[in-house]
Amino acid sequence: MSKRIWYSKPLSEMWSQYNKFYKLYRGTVDEFYFEKNKQIFSTPNQKPEDIQSHASILDLWRLDIHKKFIHIYFKQKELRDFLQNMKLADLNGITDFLYNSGETFYFAPSLDTKKYLGKPEKIQTYSFGIHIPYEKEEKGYAFQLCYNEKKELDLVWAVGNNEGWISAETYEYNLKNEGEHSDFFVKIFRLAVNTIAYMKVFPECVTEGVPPTEKESLAYTLDISEKVIEPFKNQDSVKTVVPHFRKGYLKRLSSDYYTHKKGQIIFVSETMVNGIAKTVEKSQNENKLKEFAENT
Numbered sequence: 001m002s003k004r005i006w007y008s009k010p011l012s013e014m015w016s017q018y019n020k021f022y023k024l025y026r027g028t029v030d031e032f033y034f035e036k037n038k039q040i041f042s043t044p045n046q047k048p049e050d051i052q053s054h055a056s057i058l059d060l061w062r063l064d065i066h067k068k069f070i071h072i073y074f075k076q077k078e079l080r081d082f083l084q085n086m087k088l089a090d091l092n093g094i095t096d097f098l099y100n101s102g103e104t105f106y107f108a109p110s111l112d113t114k115k116y117l118g119k120p121e122k123i124q125t126y127s128f129g130i131h132i133p134y135e136k137e138e139k140g141y142a143f144q145l146c147y148n149e150k151k152e153l154d155l156v157w158a159v160g161n162n163e164g165w166i167s168a169e170t171y172e173y174n175l176k177n178e179g180e181h182s183d184f185f186v187k188i189f190r191l192a193v194n195t196i197a198y199m200k201v202f203p204e205c206v207t208e209g210v211p212p213t214e215k216e217s218l219a220y221t222l223d224i225s226e227k228v229i230e231p232f233k234n235q236d237s238v239k240t241v242v243p244h245f246r247k248g249y250l251k252r253l254s255s256d257y258y259t260h261k262k263g264q265i266i267f268v269s270e271t272m273v274n275g276i277a278k279t280v281e282k283s284q285n286e287n288k289l290k291e292f293a294e295n296t
Contacts, residue, residue: 005213007073008140010129013161014061033062053165056144056156060127064217070128071219072195073211077132079224082245083198084191091153091168093252094197097265099124099147123148126196131214143192157188195222197250201267202227227267 009015022032040054063069074080088094123146130141138160146154153168171189174182199206202225210219230246248269253261 005133005211007131007133007211007214008135009131009137010071010140010142011057011061011064011069011158012138012140013158014057018061018065029062029065033058049165053156053163056165057142057158057163060129060142060144060156060158063127064129067218069218071131071210071217072128072199073131073214073219073221074133075221075223077135078245079222080130080132080191082224082228083194084187086190086194087249088171088190088193089249090251091171091193092151093254094193094250094265095147095151095153095168097200097252097263098126098145098193098196099151100263128196130191130195141188141191143195145192145196153193155189155192157192159188194250197265198222198225198267201250201265225267227269 017036018032022035036058037055040051040058060069125147126143126145128143130143132139132141140159142158144156146156148154155166157164157166166185166189168189171186174185199220199222205223205225207221207223208219209221210217211221228246228248230244246269248267250265251268252265253263
């Protein structure tokens with residue numbers, strides 16, 4: 001009999017608060033939401049970025065309970081490790097691509113929030129959670145990627161009872177520093193950006209719907225693409241095995257040479273062919289390989 005699979009749960013802390021302190025008294029979702037929102041903005045001595053992250057996480061929970069929050073179920077936890085360790089060598093290119101394909105949201109602060117969160121502006125957002133197989137409930141990830149009209153990228157995140165806010169500048173800063181704290185922020189930022197980009201690059205790995213063991217929600221299952229796997233021949237047999245992921249990164253094609261693919265993002269493997277980086281397309285076109293080499 002196969003082992004029953006279980007998953008971590010995004011926004012687990014918010015759901016715990018709702019179930020423990022409010023649902024017992026038969027309060028409505030909106031009553032809970034407005035009460036929590038009031039607490040966030042009435043708590044003294046808070047930093048603006050903390051207020052923004054608390055309010056955003058509460059908004060994600062409200063989307064979730066109304067089944068408008070996207071859930072992504074990873075088939076393998078190794079995919080999480082791959083995405084959070086994959087470098088963002090073309091962050092600006094990926095940002096441009098995702099800005100043009102996100103959900104448009106016009107952010108208009110209320111009188112209570114205006115002094116904290118600035119003037120109204122158009123924002124492109126991706127709001128989603130990630131479930132990891134065979135990990136504790138509180139290990140689920142909740143993310144909201146936001147791109148403003150200046151193409152500035154911000155990330156609101158929540159893991160268990162921890163939450164925060166990271167900008168692209170904060171990511172770059174932590175990338176240059178060592179330590180457990182910096183490493184955590186780098187991995188969180190990479191996981192969020194790379195997950196959405198990976199789904200755009202490998203749509204064949206995305207299956208709509210929840211796994212059989214889970215409750216109905218707006219969800220997708222995400223698998224590992226063969227194009228990011230580095231196979232090799234076992235010396236004792238001709239059997240091909242899968243030892244690890246390829247080293248590589250995602251990038252946006254910007255050259256006019258790509259008539260049909262310009263503006264799209266692809267996975268670039270660090271596998272070398274005569275000193276030139278070769279893409280997962282396995283192209284034999286030397287001009288195309290040269291183009292990738294010049295832009296990496």
